[in-house]
Amino acid sequence: xxxxxxxxxxxxxxxxxxxxxxxxxxxxxxxxxxxxxxxxxxxxxxxxxxxxxxxxxxxxxxxxxxxxxxxxxxxxxxxxxxxxxxxxxxxxxxxxxxxxxxxxxxxxxxxxxxxxxxxxxxxxxxx
Amino acid sequence: xxxxxxxxxxxxxxxxxxxxxxxxxxxxxxxxxxxxxxxxxxxxxxxxxxxxxxxxxxxxxxxxxxxxxxxxxxxxxxxxxxxxxxxxxxxxxxxxxxxxxxxxxxxxx
Numbered sequence: 001x002x003x004x005x006x007x008x009x010x011x012x013x014x015x016x017x018x019x020x021x022x023x024x025x026x027x028x029x030x031x032x033x034x035x036x037x038x039x040x041x042x043x044x045x046x047x048x049x050x051x052x053x054x055x056x057x058x059x060x061x062x063x064x065x066x067x068x069x070x071x072x073x074x075x076x077x078x079x080x081x082x083x084x085x086x087x088x089x090x091x092x093x094x095x096x097x098x099x100x101x102x103x104x105x106x107x108x109x110x111x112x113x114x115x116x117x118x119x120x121x122x123x124x125x126x127x
Numbered sequence: 128x129x130x131x132x133x134x135x136x137x138x139x140x141x142x143x144x145x146x147x148x149x150x151x152x153x154x155x156x157x158x159x160x161x162x163x164x165x166x167x168x169x170x171x172x173x174x175x176x177x178x179x180x181x182x183x184x185x186x187x188x189x190x191x192x193x194x195x196x197x198x199x200x201x202x203x204x205x206x207x208x209x210x211x212x213x214x215x216x217x218x219x220x221x222x223x224x225x226x227x228x229x230x231x232x233x234x235x236x
Contacts, residue, residue: 045164059223
């Protein structure tokens with residue numbers, strides 16, 4: 001069974017750091033790009049970051065660029081999100097998701113839909 | 128940055144058809160994906176690449192995309208279809224990033 005399981009959420013003070021993990025199973029992890037999506041309480045979905053299957057290419061939303069770092073360990077089938085300089089507005093449920101495919105053609109990079117999602121982990125930034 | 132606009136809510140009677148729009152500049156040139164999210168649950172992909180359905184998604188869910196509007200159509204609506212729905216695209220025109228729509232709450236009357 002294809003499965004994603006997030007962990008690492010919790011309560012952190014403004015300015016603090018947290019590292020989220022997403023353990024993948026049931027598919028060849030290294031063959032797929034992965035992504036993080038968050039959802040603030042009562043709000044819509046917000047894309048956070050994505051990473052290629054090899055880990056060599058990363059993409060970030062402007063709201064987290066320079067503060068968050070996405071990475072992966074393909075030997076451990078695990079995706080990570082290092083979150084630094086956390087702010088109250090980073091409070092959200094964080095989901096990891098598998099990208100259906102990623103292709104590069106003529107210098108254009110295209111990532112497709114998220115076909116598998118984890119159950120999410122809550123991050124609360126508050127003093 | 129690219130913006131996707133959805134109506135906040137759509138109400139539909141059981142057995143009728145619900146249409147959820149997703150507006151964006153020349154969205155017809157992009158691949159649009161749709162997600163269903165029920166309260167307390169993770170989103171589920173219901174349509175990808177404008178009009179394709181993942182395995183296990185009923186044929187009642189269909190999609191189209193042209194010009195400045197993409198549409199998710201739910202035929203023969205059931206009570207279990209009540210949920211939030213989000214459209215999504217990948218934009219690589221100026222930078223590389225995903226965009227989600229504002230979300231639509233579908234209420235089954």
